[in-house]
Amino acid sequence: MPTIDLARTPVRKLNNALHELRADTNETHWRVLNPRGLHAVAVGIDAPVRVDIEGHVGYYCAGMNKRAHVVVRGNAGPGVAENMMSGHVHVQGDASQAAGASGCGGLLTIDGNASARCGISMKGIDIVVKGAVGHLSAFMAQGGNLVVLGDAGDALGDSIYEAHLYVRGCVKSLGADCVEKPLQDRHKAVLRKLLAGAGVNGGIDLGGFRRYGSARKLYHFHIDNVGSY
Amino acid sequence: MAQDRWIHTPPRKSATFDDYSIAEIRRAAATGIYDIRGAGAKRKLPHFDDLLFLGASISRYPLEGYREKCATDVAIGTRFAKKPVRLKIPITIAGMSFGALSGSAKEALGRGASAAGTSTTTGDGGMTAEERAHSTILVYQVLPSRYGMNPDDLRKADAIEVVVGQGAKPGGGGMLLGQKISKRVAEMRRLPEGIDQRSACRHPDWTGPDDLEIKIHELREITDWEKPVYVKVGASRPYYDTALAVKAGADAVVIDGMQGGTAATQEVFIENVGLPTLSAIAPAVEALQELGMHRKVQLIVSGGIRNGADVAKCLALGADAVSIGTAALIALGDNDPHLEDEYRALGTTAGAYDDWHEGRDPAGITTQDPVLAARLDPVAGGRKLANYLSVMTLEAQTIARSCGKSHLHNLEPEDLVALTVEAAAMARVPLAGTSWIPGRAG
Numbered sequence A: 001m002p003t004i005d006l007a008r009t010p011v012r013k014l015n016n017a018l019h020e021l022r023a024d025t026n027e028t029h030w031r032v033l034n035p036r037g038l039h040a041v042a043v044g045i046d047a048p049v050r051v052d053i054e055g056h057v058g059y060y061c062a063g064m065n066k067r068a069h070v071v072v073r074g075n076a077g078p079g080v081a082e083n084m085m086s087g088h089v090h091v092q093g094d095a096s097q098a099a100g101a102s103g104c105g106g107l108l109t110i111d112g113n114a115s116a117r118c119g120i121s122m123k124g125i126d127i128v129v130k131g132a133v134g135h136l137s138a139f140m141a142q143g144g145n146l147v148v149l150g151d152a153g154d155a156l157g158d159s160i161y162e163a164h165l166y167v168r169g170c171v172k173s174l175g176a177d178c179v180e181k182p183l184q185d186r187h188k189a190v191l192r193k194l195l196a197g198a199g200v201n202g203g204i205d206l207g208g209f210r211r212y213g214s215a216r217k218l219y220h221f222h223i224d225n226v227g228s229y
Numbered sequence B: 001m002a003q004d005r006w007i008h009t010p011p012r013k014s015a016t017f018d019d020y021s022i023a024e025i026r027r028a029a030a031t032g033i034y035d036i037r038g039a040g041a042k043r044k045l046p047h048f049d050d051l052l053f054l055g056a057s058i059s060r061y062p063l064e065g066y067r068e069k070c071a072t073d074v075a076i077g078t079r080f081a082k083k084p085v086r087l088k089i090p091i092t093i094a095g096m097s098f099g100a101l102s103g104s105a106k107e108a109l110g111r112g113a114s115a116a117g118t119s120t121t122t123g124d125g126g127m128t129a130e131e132r133a134h135s136t137i138l139v140y141q142v143l144p145s146r147y148g149m150n151p152d153d154l155r156k157a158d159a160i161e162v163v164v165g166q167g168a169k170p171g172g173g174g175m176l177l178g179q180k181i182s183k184r185v186a187e188m189r190r191l192p193e194g195i196d197q198r199s200a201c202r203h204p205d206w207t208g209p210d211d212l213e214i215k216i217h218e219l220r221e222i223t224d225w226e227k228p229v230y231v232k233v234g235a236s237r238p239y240y241d242t243a244l245a246v247k248a249g250a251d252a253v254v255i256d257g258m259q260g261g262t263a264a265t266q267e268v269f270i271e272n273v274g275l276p277t278l279s280a281i282a283p284a285v286e287a288l289q290e291l292g293m294h295r296k297v298q299l300i301v302s303g304g305i306r307n308g309a310d311v312a313k314c315l316a317l318g319a320d321a322v323s324i325g326t327a328a329l330i331a332l333g334d335n336d337p338h339l340e341d342e343y344r345a346l347g348t349t350a351g352a353y354d355d356w357h358e359g360r361d362p363a364g365i366t367t368q369d370p371v372l373a374a375r376l377d378p379v380a381g382g383r384k385l386a387n388y389l390s391v392m393t394l395e396a397q398t399i400a401r402s403c404g405k406s407h408l409h410n411l412e413p414e415d416l417v418a419l420t421v422e423a424a425a426m427a428r429v430p431l432a433g434t435s436w437i438p439g440r441a442g
Helices: A010-019 A185-195 A221-226 B002-007 B019-031 B104-116 B129-134 B151-156 B183-189 B208-222 B240-249 B267-271 B275-292 B308-316 B326-332 B336-347 B380-403 B421-427
Strands: A001-007 A030-032 A048-055 A069-072 A088-091 A105-108 A123-129 A143-148 A165-166 A178-179 A210-214 B051-053 B073-076 B085-087 B091-093 B119-121 B137-142 B159-163 B174-176 B198-200 B229-234 B252-256 B299-303 B321-322 B416-418
Touching: A001 A010, A010 B208, A105 A185, A143 A185, A143 B308, A165 A185, A178 A185, A178 B019, B051 B308, B073 B299, B085 B104, B085 B137, B091 B104, B091 B380, B104 B198, B104 B326, B104 B380, B137 B151, B151 B208, B159 B198, B208 B229, B208 B240, B229 B240, B240 B252, B240 B308, B240 B380, B275 B299, B275 B421, B308 B321, B308 B380, B326 B380, B416 B421
Parallel strands: A001 A030, A030 A048, A048 A069, A069 A088, A088 A105, A105 A123, A123 A143, A143 A165, B091 B119, B091 B321, B119 B137, B137 B159, B159 B229, B229 B252, B252 B299, B299 B321
Antiparallel strands: A165 A210, A178 A210, B051 B416, B073 B085, B174 B198
């Protein structure tokens, strides 16, 4: 297993080595030591490999990830897994703001809490947060699923498009055009699958979730809706 | 009777409540909604027409017009990028989205730019395969909306442009109305077909100059430090924005003045927010010079560039290159008088058509209607754009030679004077016939 110690090796060298990997590489499991809050660790990977990062990371860890399974054994700074296309990014601690921002695919799992704007502009990514999320999470969320086992802060789903939001705890307030919708069996099936992907198998009452989505009243600019903005 | 004519007071219209203002009040009262349109500021502003070149004299001798070389090449991204962009001419094509523009228009821009040896730029909505195929040098924009953003296209690009703002609407986002959201546009942006698409005004994952530095670092890491990273801002605080972009690690800074076009924004925004292009160059150059980065971090200026004289004036004030958008669309056929009957049917006239957001462009440029878009032949359009770029370059060279310059970048502020006090103050060159630069001590 290749092991890169970021106390001795620059991030640039790590990323460059990960970018060189081909789909049929034998180096499928990497270990990264001493990330020490460094930024842009393991960004832009496009290979089916696993990268275990042993510690806290700074901004944009696993940004624009494709196919890789990146595990952060610590906390993650802003923009973890931003614009992810596919694969799985798993933060075992807390995540700062804009986790999964504009993500297009794949799964982001956060074992702890996520700060403000979690899932902002999400475009197809699935995000499972086992703790709480901060204000303006799923702002302008276009697609994908945001599952929150804890509470959600102010203005959840503000100006949301077609993303699905599932929250088990309290929602402090909903943003413009975001409304509660019925949680049907098909939604529970989606939830079950998402939770299983995030390592939550059983022990959760799916009926305890509430589902939120777009009222679609702001899809066309209309003068009668100016009070909503 | 003759005496009565002297007594009669002729009708007098107000300079304040002019015909346009009155019409706007009536329109607002009737509709309850502000006016949205495309293009940039239309009001009269201090501009490059207010500057003149001095040309050669006893103390400066010129270069021979049709014999002696006047180079036009420029490299962008020499600060950090492993692969700087190398252009034959210092005139680039500004970012305009597939969505705002038809696919054939984007292809024509790529063809024209490539034939002229320069770059074109994507826009809000991502990169199309046709655009990439027909653009030898393509700049990929990273915008707040992140519509169409993906790492594959990022790697395919020749340079990356982080868009903070644009001159027509510094601090504003955008709205692409539903009639332009075709199936393909919707799929690229991952939004439902036919809905109004709001483009965000802030980036989702960074705020402020310190974050921007880390964002640029991430983009460089993803692309292995190969590609130049530009930062584009609308002209509002050009001194500080340029300094902050340099501090954040930009290879190039793009300053877009308020005459720069947009696909759609409120008229009140376009006409009342931002700075004229003329006033934005000197402060940006000053910031670069103070940081020791002039000519090391390239400065690209856009907003109302129309001809080779404008190009030469921008470069003389210290820019490394210019960028054109509206002018490129006009070269493709936008607002062409031969479509006058159709413009009239839309309630406008050739030269004034700016409802680019409505998607009914008879020239087939600012539309997603396949019938209208088919009117624009991308090969012929590309040829027109290449011709236009060639003429602009020749014009700039003509002026540069008259000033004795063997490269367009050798033009300097000392070659310029201003026709008005305002232009002299903004461009920081002397009022013609004087040595007076308003605002400058001594």
